[in-house]
Amino acid sequence: MxxxxxxxxxxxxxxxxxxxxxxxxxxxxxxxxxxxxxxxxxxxxxxxxxxxxxxxxxxxxxxxxxxxxxxVDKESNLKIHLGQVISRGDRMEFTVQKSVELGVNVITPLWSERCGVKLETERMDKKIQQWQKIAIAACEQCGRNAVPKIRPIMKLQDWCAENDGALKLNLHPRAQYSIKTLPKIPPEGVRLLIGSEGGLSPQEIAQTERQGFIEILLGKRVLRTETASLAAISALQIYFGDLGE
Structure with a gap:
């Protein structure tokens, strides 16, 4: 047993x-x-x-x-900070759980123009606590001994403006780069932005470009937000991290 x-x-x-x-x-x-x-x-x-x-x-x-x-170190050599626009229903919980299993180090829930979720301040705090508990349970299940942090909810533009030395990535269906053709990943790792079900607005896409985000392509198909985050994290871990070792 x-x-x-x-x-x-x-x-x-x-x-x-x-x-x-x-x-x-x-x-x-x-x-x-x-x-x-x-x-x-x-x-x-x-x-x-x-x-x-x-x-x-x-x-x-x-x-x-x-x-x-x-x-006992079960952490990937690739640091990933996931900026995830909040999704509806249990999709956000699913994203938190599975991204922790895949090795994400930090998750920041984001508001965007097309975010379909509305939360009062009190409910925001309860959601953060709930997502943190899901992250802890995922660590208990998958064997990780370092618990990823769930940060307070931020506006997308504020999160994009942060600079921590990480390579900034944003999924876009018309991007020139694929994950396997990315430049060298810095020691600070990757800051990965995933939009909502409705995607980012043109203004938000333009803002990410001004903030130094590299647009990357993830295959020929349009993925749901929870699928996109997990597919992108998995691909990053395969090419630059420890998935498949």
Whole structure:
């Protein structure tokens, strides 16, 4: 039986015992129905794993004894910052989950002119928390020990104006470059922009050009927003990252 992997939101370095977070305790105690003496694997986002043994297991409180510490790096050599215009329904959740599995390091949800989602400030905060939990669950499932950050929602133009040294990419059906013909990727990695279901407006496309984005082509077909992000991330990981190693 596979040992469950559980995220702990605080550093476990030099810890002998810990009390699991409320979310983790609910999963271990209520969902998995684990009991005292069973093994779990904890990780705290530091790229280390901590083998542990449950010492107390209730429906609300679960405690564990830390048995060791090991550096286990599952991160790609390619850094990817995904700027994803918010999509409707559960498509955004799907994009967050799968992009984390594919190795994205940072995700920034974006507003654009053609974004069909409307959120009040309170709902925005809850959505960010929800997407972060989805990212954590994806790490628990896929074996990553560093948790990607879900940033606060930004306007597309503000995100495009940021400069962190990364290569800026934008999908466009009339682009000259394909992913395999891109110039050398800098150590800072890639900043990948994915538009909404309706695509970017002409004004937004012109803005990305002014902000130094390179337009890239992703095949002959027009892809839905959630398909486009995952296809682009996969292609980038194949040509410049660790997918297929």
């Amino acid at each position: 596979r040992i469950p992997r559980i995220y702990h939101p605080e550093s476990l370095e030099n810890q002998i015992q810990c009390r699991l977070s409320d979310d983790a305790a609910n999963h271990v105690g209520r969902v998995l129905r684990m009991s005292e003496g069973e093994q779990i694997e904890l990780f705290d986002g530091s790229n280390h794993i901590y083998p542990a043994r449950i010492t107390e297991a209730g429906k609300k409180i679960v405690k564990a004894e830390i048995l060791g510490r090991e550096f």
